[in-house]
Amino acid sequence: MEKAGLLSVAVNLICFVALCGAIESPQYTVVHSESDFEIRLYRESVWMTAPAQDISFKKATRNGFHRLFQYIQGANLNFSRIAMTAPVLTSVVPGAGPLHSSAYSVSLYLPVKFQASPPLPLPELKLKPYASNSHCIAVRKFSGFARDDNIAKEVEKLAISLSRSPWANSTSSKTQHAYSIAQYNYPFRLIGRTNEVWVDIDAPDLDGCRSVTVAAH
Secondary structure: OHHHHHHHHHHHHHHHHHHHOOOOOOOEEEEEEOOOOEEEEEOOEEEEEEEEOOOOHHHHHHHHHHHHHHHHOOOEOOOOOOOOOOOEEEEEEEOOOHHHEEEEEEEEEOOHHHHOOOOOEOHHHOOEEEEEOOEEEEEEEEOOOOOHHHHHHHHHHHHHHHHOOOOOOOEOOOOOOOEEEEEOOOOOOOOOOOEEEEEEEOOOOOOOOOOOOOOOO
């Protein structure tokens, strides 16, 4: 039954992308670029998030996205259907578990149409909206599938790049996450996949990247 449900989600997601073409993503400006990472200034935005307690990144992402997909398909108090957005963002909450994590939150950016007034999710989905202030993020892109066995390596590569940059000690203390993994492609796409590591940073020397409090996910 679980496999059938997940297959249905995947098929519906493919249909969503195929029918909708270009889908909405949170807006940002690149304020600095290196060969292996860039710093982006993201504007204020509202997301819907699914807390997920799991030692596995893959299982947490699947669990959280399944609930979020139900929400955008109409499992909300308004019975509103909400367009799919990108990326699916899995954030790691610092802790003592594997990869220094004990919990995750899986989030979807809400389309502009719903930014001011997000439809309330059905209580059983255990979702909650959050508002993110304008802030800067260091981003490293990587291809393939984001899995438990490769995300730590990609995070480490970004950390090494930052350690060699003017922002070596600029990891934001305002965020409640160690890092986030952004996935932009539907599950059945095998080649040309795009993923990113996101780390919130304070970079007051870059235009717009002052220290701000980012709302809890």
